[in-house]
Amino acid sequence: HTGTTRTSEVRFPPDFGWGMATASYQIEGAVAEDGRTPSIWDTFSRIPGAVMNGDTGDVACEHYHRMPDDVALLADLGATTYRFSVAWPRVRPDAGPVNAAGLGFYDRLVDELLGRDIAPWLTLYHWDLPQVLEDAGGWTNRDTVDRFVEYAISVHEALGDRVPTWTTLNEPWCSAFLGYSAGHHAPGRQEGAAGLVAGHHLLLAHGLATQELRSRGADRLGLSLNLTVPDPSDPSDPVDVDAARRIDGLHNRFFLDPIFRGAYPADVLEDTADLTWQGSPWYDVVGDGDLATIATPIDVLGVNYYHGNEVSGHPRTDVVGMGADHPDRVSLSPFVGSEHVTFPSRGLPVTAMGWEIQPDGLHRLLRRLHDDYPRLPIHLTETGAAFDDRVGADGRVHDPDRIAFLDSYLRAVHRAIEEGVDVRGFFQWSFCDNFEWAFGYAKRFGLVHVDYATQRRTPKSSAHWYSELARTGVLPATEPPGR
Numbered sequence: 001h002t003g004t005t006r007t008s009e010v011r012f013p014p015d016f017g018w019g020m021a022t023a024s025y026q027i028e029g030a031v032a033e034d035g036r037t038p039s040i041w042d043t044f045s046r047i048p049g050a051v052m053n054g055d056t057g058d059v060a061c062e063h064y065h066r067m068p069d070d071v072a073l074l075a076d077l078g079a080t081t082y083r084f085s086v087a088w089p090r091v092r093p094d095a096g097p098v099n100a101a102g103l104g105f106y107d108r109l110v111d112e113l114l115g116r117d118i119a120p121w122l123t124l125y126h127w128d129l130p131q132v133l134e135d136a137g138g139w140t141n142r143d144t145v146d147r148f149v150e151y152a153i154s155v156h157e158a159l160g161d162r163v164p165t166w167t168t169l170n171e172p173w174c175s176a177f178l179g180y181s182a183g184h185h186a187p188g189r190q191e192g193a194a195g196l197v198a199g200h201h202l203l204l205a206h207g208l209a210t211q212e213l214r215s216r217g218a219d220r221l222g223l224s225l226n227l228t229v230p231d232p233s234d235p236s237d238p239v240d241v242d243a244a245r246r247i248d249g250l251h252n253r254f255f256l257d258p259i260f261r262g263a264y265p266a267d268v269l270e271d272t273a274d275l276t277w278q279g280s281p282w283y284d285v286v287g288d289g290d291l292a293t294i295a296t297p298i299d300v301l302g303v304n305y306y307h308g309n310e311v312s313g314h315p316r317t318d319v320v321g322m323g324a325d326h327p328d329r330v331s332l333s334p335f336v337g338s339e340h341v342t343f344p345s346r347g348l349p350v351t352a353m354g355w356e357i358q359p360d361g362l363h364r365l366l367r368r369l370h371d372d373y374p375r376l377p378i379h380l381t382e383t384g385a386a387f388d389d390r391v392g393a394d395g396r397v398h399d400p401d402r403i404a405f406l407d408s409y410l411r412a413v414h415r416a417i418e419e420g421v422d423v424r425g426f427f428q429w430s431f432c433d434n435f436e437w438a439f440g441y442a443k444r445f446g447l448v449h450v451d452y453a454t455q456r457r458t459p460k461s462s463a464h465w466y467s468e469l470a471r472t473g474v475l476p477a478t479e480p481p482g483r
């Protein structure tokens with residue numbers, strides 16, 4: 001164990017959900033089978049320099065063909081719940097009529113999970129927008145909202161009887177701002193205010209789909225937001241404090257406030273007032289009644305958290321990765337209207353993504369949600385870490401850094417629970433190594449190692465550790481090294 005402090009044993013509530021998460025484009029492969037047509041990630045990954053090493057999701061983990069074995073492995077590892085996403089271009093190729101063959105895959109997956117007592121947790125949109133919709137403007141086109149709702153209904157008609165939890169979107173911040181402002185994710189557009197417009201349409205799609213699925217009997221609905229914890233470099237410097245407020249506004253409150261308070265934050269509207277879309281203020285895309293739709297009540301908030309950041313309003317060179325930086329492509333700032341903001345290093349240890357390891361940020365985030373927003377059940381729908389994992393001479397993968405990471409983040413969750421925050425479960429990102437978006441196969445987040453040449457799966461030592469945790473609900477006491 002690589003922790004540096006002595007910790008005591010902690011026990012999670014007996015009904016706490018222990019899960020692992022994946023997403024369709026990142027693991028399935030089989031991109032042209034059974035009627036699937038291209039998504040924006042199939043297109044984007046073919047742009048030279050867009051994805052590290054020219055990687056694509058064409059084959060990925062071949063999960064589409066190995067699904068029953070993968071579910072058996074999930075069960076062996078003790079998962080009590082599994083978070084996966086459905087590929088829109090399989091279910092409605094080219095956003096057209098329902099494709100029974102594509103839907104059939106998810107039908108079998110759900111049955112396979114239920115047969116092994118693993119509760120399915122379904123995400124409708126984890127970034128694989130049908131390319132034909134992008135050709136018509138993608139998430140900047142309001143018509144995409146209605147197409148999403150049609151798609152959501154068709155998935156619910158097929159699986160609504162067996163899937164207890166439905167989340168509409170995964171991380172709309174990434175879809176909107178990395179996709180349409182920074183250009184670091186598909187569709188790779190670098191159009192400033194387009195991120196705000198896309199963000200609004202994503203939220204509207206969430207609200208409308210929530211209403212539709214609710215009226216069809218879905219009883220646990222929500223979405224997953226990736227939230228951050230911005231700390232001003234110098235809390236006594238108004239420039240740094242303002243920078244931290246801006247990042248909190250664009251990253252957190254731009255999504256939380258419409259959903260839970262029915263309004264965009266006034267300061268964000270002020271910061272972005274000069275940004276135009278098709279010749280008008282961007283805010284003109286917000287129609288009458290949109291905010292009420294977005295504020296449709298949900299039952300569970302999915303929180304994805306990897307790290308917070310120190311934030312400065314001054315030019316700095318000692319910066320850490322916010323995720324949106326790899327050597328092959330120039331990515332713009334996703335923080336439209338606040339492009340001057342920098343993210344200085346605090347000197348904390350980092351993962352292979354360059355992301356700071358900061359468990360106390362997770363504790364503070366959970367407390368903040370509890371204090372500032374309606375207290376609905378929270379589920380950690382992602383946390384995890386990439387490290388440079390290798391199969392050793394003994395055929396095993398030793399990843400003590402990942403165990404220490406998960407131990408520390410889970411202690412932060414446990415502390416929040418003890419303080420009264422209603423956290424119901426945890427999904428480790430990710431079940432297996434997979435296509436890590438702009439980083440391709442270069443970054444490994446899995447509990448299970450994947451050898452892409454042979455598709456061999458090798459549970460890492462963290463997988464065995466996690467499976468013991470899922471069985472007992474107890475994080476054992478740890479000692480610093482050398483004792």
Ligand code: PNW
Pocket residue numbers: 023026170171174178226304322323324325382429436437445
């Ligand atoms: C999330 N950033 O992605 C996603 O939900 C997962 O699909 C992904 O594999 C995981 O986190 C690890 O990255 C993100 O650039 C990708 O800030 C990039 C960023 C944030 C989240």
